[in-house]
Amino acid sequence: MVTINDIAKEAGVAKSTVSRYLNNGSVSADTRRKIDKIIEKTGYTPNNFARSLKAQKTNMIGVMIPRLNSASTNEVLEGIDEMTRKLGYQLIITNSDQNNEREFENIQTLAKQKVEGVIMFARELTPEHIDTVKKTGTPFLFIGQKAEGIHSIIHQDYQAGAKIGTYAIELGHRHFLYVGVPEKDRAVGVERRQGFLDAVRPVNGSTVEKIESDFSRTSAYQKALAFLPKTEATYIVCATDNIAVAVLKAAKDLGYSIPEDFSLSGFGGYEATAYVSPTITTVSYPYREMGLEAVKKLVRLIGKEEVPNISEMGNELVINQSTAYFDKI
Amino acid sequence: MVTINDIAKEAGVAKSTVSRYLNNGSVSADTRRKIDKIIEKTGYTPNNFARSLKAQKTNMIGVMIPRLNSASTNEVLEGIDEMTRKLGYQLIITNSDQNNEREFENIQTLAKQKVEGVIMFARELTPEHIDTVKKTGTPFLFIGQKAEGIHSIIHQDYQAGAKIGTYAIELGHRHFLYVGVPEKDRAVGVERRQGFLDAVRPVNGSTVEKIESDFSRTSAYQKALAFLPKTEATYIVCATDNIAVAVLKAAKDLGYSIPEDFSLSGFGGYEATAYVSPTITTVSYPYREMGLEAVKKLVRLIGKEEVPNISEMGNELVINQSTAYFDKI
DNA sequence: TTGTATGCGTTATCAG
DNA sequence: CTGATAACGCATACAA
Numbered sequence: 001m002v003t004i005n006d007i008a009k010e011a012g013v014a015k016s017t018v019s020r021y022l023n024n025g026s027v028s029a030d031t032r033r034k035i036d037k038i039i040e041k042t043g044y045t046p047n048n049f050a051r052s053l054k055a056q057k058t059n060m061i062g063v064m065i066p067r068l069n070s071a072s073t074n075e076v077l078e079g080i081d082e083m084t085r086k087l088g089y090q091l092i093i094t095n096s097d098q099n100n101e102r103e104f105e106n107i108q109t110l111a112k113q114k115v116e117g118v119i120m121f122a123r124e125l126t127p128e129h130i131d132t133v134k135k136t137g138t139p140f141l142f143i144g145q146k147a148e149g150i151h152s153i154i155h156q157d158y159q160a161g162a163k164i165g166t167y168a169i170e171l172g173h174r175h176f177l178y179v180g181v182p183e184k185d186r187a188v189g190v191e192r193r194q195g196f197l198d199a200v201r202p203v204n205g206s207t208v209e210k211i212e213s214d215f216s217r218t219s220a221y222q223k224a225l226a227f228l229p230k231t232e233a234t235y236i237v238c239a240t241d242n243i244a245v246a247v248l249k250a251a252k253d254l255g256y257s258i259p260e261d262f263s264l265s266g267f268g269g270y271e272a273t274a275y276v277s278p279t280i281t282t283v284s285y286p287y288r289e290m291g292l293e294a295v296k297k298l299v300r301l302i303g304k305e306e307v308p309n310i311s312e313m314g315n316e317l318v319i320n321q322s323t324a325y326f327d328k329i
Numbered sequence: 330m331v332t333i334n335d336i337a338k339e340a341g342v343a344k345s346t347v348s349r350y351l352n353n354g355s356v357s358a359d360t361r362r363k364i365d366k367i368i369e370k371t372g373y374t375p376n377n378f379a380r381s382l383k384a385q386k387t388n389m390i391g392v393m394i395p396r397l398n399s400a401s402t403n404e405v406l407e408g409i410d411e412m413t414r415k416l417g418y419q420l421i422i423t424n425s426d427q428n429n430e431r432e433f434e435n436i437q438t439l440a441k442q443k444v445e446g447v448i449m450f451a452r453e454l455t456p457e458h459i460d461t462v463k464k465t466g467t468p469f470l471f472i473g474q475k476a477e478g479i480h481s482i483i484h485q486d487y488q489a490g491a492k493i494g495t496y497a498i499e500l501g502h503r504h505f506l507y508v509g510v511p512e513k514d515r516a517v518g519v520e521r522r523q524g525f526l527d528a529v530r531p532v533n534g535s536t537v538e539k540i541e542s543d544f545s546r547t548s549a550y551q552k553a554l555a556f557l558p559k560t561e562a563t564y565i566v567c568a569t570d571n572i573a574v575a576v577l578k579a580a581k582d583l584g585y586s587i588p589e590d591f592s593l594s595g596f597g598g599y600e601a602t603a604y605v606s607p608t609i610t611t612v613s614y615p616y617r618e619m620g621l622e623a624v625k626k627l628v629r630l631i632g633k634e635e636v637p638n639i640s641e642m643g644n645e646l647v648i649n650q651s652t653a654y655f656d657k658i
Numbered sequence: 659t660t661g662t663a664t665g666c667g668t669t670a671t672c673a674g
Numbered sequence: 675c676t677g678a679t680a681a682c683g684c685a686t687a688c689a690a
Contacts, residue, residue, distance in 0.1 A: 001385070003683055014661045019685055028659060043464065045441045049387070050683035053378040053666050056330070068410065069403045077397050081424045090442070093422045095410045112374045113419070135372065217604055245604050252606045275546055275574050276605055277581045332667055343677040348669055357675060379667035382682050661690075667682105674677080 002042045010038050022046060052114070061089045061298065062110035062118040066098045070215075071242070071270045072287055073121060076143065079291020080119060087299055089116075098123065104132050111136035117298045119143060122152070124184035139301040143294055145187050146310055151301060153294050153311040157187045160283040161195025163317045164265055167281075168235050169203050172326040173263060176200060176208045177233035179223065179243050181215055188239055192267060196237055209233060217246040224250035234262060234326050241266035241273050244280050248322065259324035269318060278321030285315045331371045339367050351375060381443070390418045390627065391439035391447040395427045399544075400571075400599045401616055402450060405472065408620020409448060416628055418445075427452065433461050440465035446627045448472060451481075453513035468630040472623055474516050475639050480630060482623050482640040486516045489612040490524025492646045493594055496610075497564050498532050501655040502592060505529060505537045506562035508552065508572050510544055517568055521596060525566055538562060546575040553579035563591060563655050570595035570602050573609050577651065588653035598647060607650030614644045 004022075008015035011034045021027045021035050038044075052058045061084055065073050077093075084091050092115060096102040103120075107129075110118050118138055122129075122145035130147055133140045142152035168176065178196065183189040200206050211227050213220040220243040228251060238244035244266030251258055258264050258278055266273060269284025290313050300307045333351075337344035340363045350356045350364050367373075381387045390413055394402050406422070413420050421444060425431040432449075436458075439447050447467055451458075451474035459476055462469045471481035497505065507525065512518040522539075529535050540556050542549040549572040557580055567573035573595030580587055587593050587607055595602060598613025619642050629636045 001683090004685095005683075015684080016662075016686075017660060019683095020660085023685075026659065031659085045437075047382070047683050048442055049378045049381040050666090051685080053376070053382055053668090053682090054684050054686090056666075058378070068406045069400065071398070074398045074403070078424075081397065090438070091422070093420070095407075108374075109419070113377055217600060221604075249604045249606060271546065272601065272604075275550075275578045275601075277578060330667095333669095334667075344667090345669080345671095345678075346676060348667095349676085352669075355675065360675085376667050379682085380669080382666090382684090383668050383670085385682075659690105662688085664686090664688105666684090669681090671680085672678090674675105 001047075002044045003047070004044075006042065007035060007038050007044055010042075011035050058114045058116060059089055060092055060113065060115045061295070062113065062115035063091060063093045064103065064106050064110070064118060064120040065093065065095055066103075066121055066123050068095055071272070072268055072285070075287035076121070076291040076294070079288040079293075080295055081291070082288075083292045083295035087295065089295075089299075100124070100126065100128075103129065107132045107136060111138050117141065117302045119294050119298055122147070124182075125186070139298060141294055141298045141301065143290065145185075151297065151307065151309055153290060153297060153313065154187060155285055155290075156312050156315055157191035158195035160267055160285075160315045161192040161197075162199040163195075163283055163315075164237060164267070165196040165199025167317060167319075168237070168263070168265075168323070169200060169206075171235070171263065171323060173235040174203065174206045174326075175233045175235070176206070177227070177231045177236045178208055178210045179220060179236065179238045179247060180210060180212050181239045181243075182212065188267075192239060207232065213239075213243055215240060215242065217242050220246035221250050225254065228254055228256065228262075235323070236262050236264045238264065238266045241268040241270040241280065241282055244282070244322075245272050245276055248276060248278075248280065258322050263323040263326070265323055269316075273318075273320065281320045281323040282318050283315050284318045286313050289313065330376075331373045332376070333373075335371065336364060336367050336373055339371075340364050387443045387445060388418055389421055389442065389444045390624070391442065391444035392420060392422045393432065393435050393439070393447060393449040394422065394424055395432075395450055395452050397424050400601070401597055401614070404616035405450070405620040405623070408617040408622075409624050410620070411617075412621045412624035416624065418624075418628075429453070429455065429458075432458065436461045436465060440467050446470065446631045448623050448627055451476070453511075454515070468627060470623055470627045470630065472619065474514075480626065480636065480638055482619060482626060482642065483516060484614055484619075485641050485644055486520040487524035489596055489614075489644045490521040490526075491528040492524075492612055492644075493566060493596070494525040494528025496646060496648075497566070497592070497594075497652070498529060498535075500564070500592065500652060502564040503532065503535045503655075504562045504564070505535070506556070506560045506565045507537055507539045508549060508565065508567045508576060509539060509541050510568045510572075511541060517596075521568060536561065542568075542572055544569060544571065546571050549575035550579050554583065557583055557585065557591075564652070565591050565593045567593065567595045570597035570599040570609065570611055573611070573651075574601050574605055577605060577607075577609065587651050592652040592655070594652055598645075602647075602649065610649045610652040611647050612644050613647045615642050618642065 008018045094106040122142040146152040181189045224247040265281040273280035333344045333347045337347045423435040451471040475481040510518045553576040594610040602609035
């Protein structure tokens with residue numbers, strides 16, 4: 001490996017001169033040219049570890065994601081990737097496989113790697129999470145969930161739920177089936193649902209049946225297969241677009257027509273909702289922008305700037321073919 | 330930050346003793362207990378940079394992916410993630426946004442980070458790619474494409490194409506539409522298609538029309554919308570499952586029935602093919618296993634072991650509802 | 659502008 | 675088993 005020392009020797013200068021060349025640049029035109037050429041020739045590149053060791057600074061940002069095959073996660077990641085690049089940081093991505101133990105591990109691993117800050121896609125948040133995070137002393141930013149005393153950036157899930165509820169009521173529906181996810185995920189499992197319920201429940205004669213799935217399509221498909229034949233509902237609210245796609249599939253396999261037999265909607269605004277038939281009504285979330293914002297916010301955090309504890313991203317109702325007026329009496 | 334020195338001082342021993350404690354372990358039970366306690370108390374964790382600097386070894390593996398929102402890529406990544414974890418390596422993932430310049434950059438960035446090896450998801454391979462890679466001197470493994478003088482692990486794309494071709498002929502089809510991708514991606518754009526053509530062309534009276542899309546659903550959808558009304562084909566071969574999903578959508582929007590008006594198939598075995606109606610016939614690829622294999626192979630490479638230049642992964646025809654016998658005369 | 663010397667946190671070598 | 679010391683590659687304070 002070629003080091004700053006080799007360069008210095010070959011150029012006949014002190015290594016501090018080479019170092020200066022590399023950093024400030026207070027070097028005479030002559031030596032500059034010499035060093036230029038030698039670096040070119042040898043293909044020298046500075047050793048980041050030595051640098052980090054010295055500077056006590058790594059220029060790295062860590063990202064923790066719960067799983068790799070999530071459409072929403074990946075869109076946020078695109079935004080994160082873009083902004084970290086723009087701001088000159090290097091990204092380290094760790095995957096925790098939706099497993100708490102591995103999340104704890106990863107929090108510590110990243111801290112050990114001396115990343116300057118961490119963006120964590122939060123799912124289920126336990127006190128132990130909060131604890132582990134706080135112990136690291138590293139700036140942390142949660143995405144998707146809020147927690148006492150930790151900065152976060154979240155979706156307006158309650159409002160999203162309310163949008164769907166209001167819309168469905170306007171269409172004339174009164175009987176709903178809500179396909180939810182576990183409450184451990186507060187944002188999706190609780191907030192989103194509560195927004196919907198609060199919009200729908202006050203309406204005279206409305207009913208809501210609930211079933212619970214997990215985030216996988218297979219689970220949602222199975223549940224729907226079993227439950228659709230029994231339900232009184234005319235409108236099916238799915239807690240995510242993935243679930244909606246799976247429920248749509250189950251409905252078709254059971255011989256139902258959407259939206260004739262059931263109206264159906266999801267949350268998220270995934271591309272998939274536009275490539276099934278009928279296309280699925282949903283609430284679209286600004287995932288990419290969220291990623292951009294997250295990095296900006298984290299970097300301010302790293303720089304000890306004052307930043308609001310919680311930032312919220314908006315969202316937008318997207319009406320597609322899977323929902324229709326309810327006009328049978 | 331608490332260092333080995335602090336520990337040593339507090340324990341009243343030399344820092345080399347602490348270091349030994351941390352590594353080999355040749356320490357008296359007494360000092361061991363003392364150090365144990367202090368480390369526990371202070372929450373000391375070794376500084377990886379100092380370690381790497383000393384050891385000239387980073388324990389990191391770099392991964393270069395062309396984009397974050399690809400189903401196949403992410404499945405391979407899951408495998409890679411699993412195996413790197415198992416083997417005790419840390420992962421650095423970089424995204425190049427399907428952009429050659431950024432690929433060159435990333436190759437060098439990773440080399441600078443002194444990763445011990447790199448797994449690169451190859452798309453289009455130019456001489457400059459090969460060149461840049463070779464200059465780094467870092468062990469490289471290509472996934473998905475092969476290149477002279479660089480180790481790689483690839484799919485049997487030719488065989489996959491042939492499987493679809495043979496199957497379609499058996500169904501009685503003779504007129505085909507092939508929705509392909511640019512040839513710059515040799516594996517998908519050339520090999521896969523060639524396997525199909527070689528299986529189909531020898532058959533009497535067979536015809537193949539070709540159109541080209543890119544890897545995005547939007548592009549495929551638009552092309553299909555324009556081309557389906559004009560085609561003579563009874564079977565549409567799509568170069569990827571994503572394309573197939575988009576073409577299916579276009580066909581439906583145009584009022585066609587699948588498989589009555591057209592049979593349709595893709596490649597890849599993505600989950601999406603199972604959650605549209607009809608489900609789409611495809612060739613399923615062992616993505617996750619590929620990730621596992623890739624890491625194993627790279628690690629052998631890092632260890633200077635002898636490994637075959639090219640490894641191939643098999644694949645499997647998955648017959649679904651989108652294909653049917655052609656029996657109209 | 660340039661060079662000397664020192665230290666970042668760790669490991670390895672070699673005496674004791 | 676333990677301790678002193680050098681070295682990894684780089685940046686910087688300070689002197690020249």
